[in-house]
Amino acid sequence: MSEAKQKKKIGFPTAFTVLFIVLVLAAILTYLIPAGSYERLSYDSESGIFIKTDHNDEETEVPATQEELDKLGITIPLENFVNGDILKPVAIPGSYEQLEQQPQGLIPVLKGPIAGIGDTIGIIVFVLVLGGIIGLLNDTGTFDAGIAALSRKTKGKEFLLVIIISTIIAIGGTTFGMAEETIAFYPILMPIFIAMGYDAMVTIAAIYMGSTIGTMFSTTNAFSVVIASNAAGINFKSGLTIRLISLIIAQIITLYYIYRYAKKVKDKPELSIVADDMPRIKERFLKGYDPDNVVDFDWRKILMLVLFIGAFPIMIWGVSSQNWWFDEMSALFLAVGIICIALSGLGEKKGVASFLNGAADLVSVALIIGVARGINLIMDDGMISDTLLYNASNIIKNMNGILFSSVQMVLFSFLGIFIPSSSGLATLSMPIVAPLADTVNIGRDVVVSAYNYGQGWMSFITPTGLVLATLEMVDVSYNKWLKFILPLMAIIGLFAIVMLAIQTFI
Secondary structure, three states: OOOOHHHOOOOOOOHHHHHHHHHHHHHHHHHHOOOOEOOOEEEEOOOEEEEEEEOOOOEEEEEOHHHHHHHOOOOOHHHHHHOOOOOOOOEEEEEEEEOOOOOOOOHHHHHHHHHHHHHOHHHHHHHHHHHHHHHHHHOOOOOHHHHHHHHHHHOOOOHHHHHHHHHHHHHHHHOOOOOOOHHHHHHHHHHHHHHHHHHHHHHHHHHHHEEEEEEEOOOOOHHHHHHHHHOOOOOOOOOHHHHHHHHHHHHHHHHEEEEEEEHHHHHHHHHHOOOOOHHHHHHHHHOOOOOOOOOOOOOHHHHHHHHHHHHOOOOHHHHHOOOHHHHHHHHHHHHHHHHHHHHOOOHHHHHHHHHHHHHHHHHOOOOOOOOHHHHHHHHHHHOOOOHHHHHHHHHHHHOHHHHHHHHHHHHHHHHHHHOOOOOHHHHHHHHHHHHHHHEEEEEEEEHHHHHHHHHHHHHHOOOOOOOHHHHHOOOHHHHHHHHHHHHHHHHHHHHHHHHHHHHHHH
């Protein structure tokens, strides 16, 4: 046997390995980047006063008046605090101070993933409950019967389903920040799209990019553009029209990009980026599925599928209007799971076993979510996020015009890696960055858009976001996702800069 054949093929690292590499790099940064912090101001709605927190975490009560805000250099109207529009502490401009270094060594690195799992237990439970229901529906043949019925209905117009699903998710993203909730869609849509002749990448792109484009070009998303606008001291309707136009155009660009790839893969499956992986993926998602020999779509299966699919609009309603989060979402799907066990006809023991086996299939996804959060905790404990914001604001303060907005977007993309929370980045950065727009005669709505576009753009690929959990769920490696998405990322990035330039001049 030749030496070449004896050599074992080196594959791309797993999602866990990628995250641990990033975790170590984050810890190294806490040695290299100076620790620092801004003082912060928060509003106590019960007592009606401000709480000022200094660099030593010591709290001081401050009168809740506009005069006090003006004295601190915070250009946010008092009513934004009183009305509950600003819920998180805001950074006080000019208060940055370098602190004693907080390097995160071996022990914090090892404890980081554990702490991250504890910090994301809500979403982890949600993922496991979903896995349980999906396992149950698979074992009863419900998905197989549903896929066969849908395939017959959509024959010849398969991509229409991609357009509908991606657009609905984009609407959810732009209106209320639909992101983590989309994890539930992958196990449902993956077998459907594969049965239609597409590959796994089409499924990921339809769901993940729908959410990402929606949140990147947010219009009424309270977790990003509304909070950012309030923290910048403006109404979120400022710049709304240009962001809506940007959303529509960006979604069209993305759908066309997906369409070209999907058509190529459907015509020649060997051209798929994940062609080597598709036999394994089909075995996982279409195990036992034979379009010519599908079990009857009887009343049990129809009712179970209706219950499962019907839970999604209820979830969306709860999140968007009832302040639901993962506890409520998990409870909703747990109730669906219990009812489906009773309807399945499998009996109590076999039904529960199917549920538990389905949950076990998604343990790796749940753990990845926790490890990714651990990276953010390492950077928080290293106190480097404020230092990065301080230096970023110094970079842009002497710029003007198109350069000002474009560089802002790039810097917000960078900051989004270290501060992945959209609301957290908004309340921290806007009191510092938004006033800089006044000095160069640019509307603060441009700063809000730059923040929104920048953070959303980086979420295409950032390992500390949802992308690795998504890829683990559908069994696709990170390098193959990068191969697929980087051209689109470049196109959308350039498009966002053009739209920022237009917004600068209108």
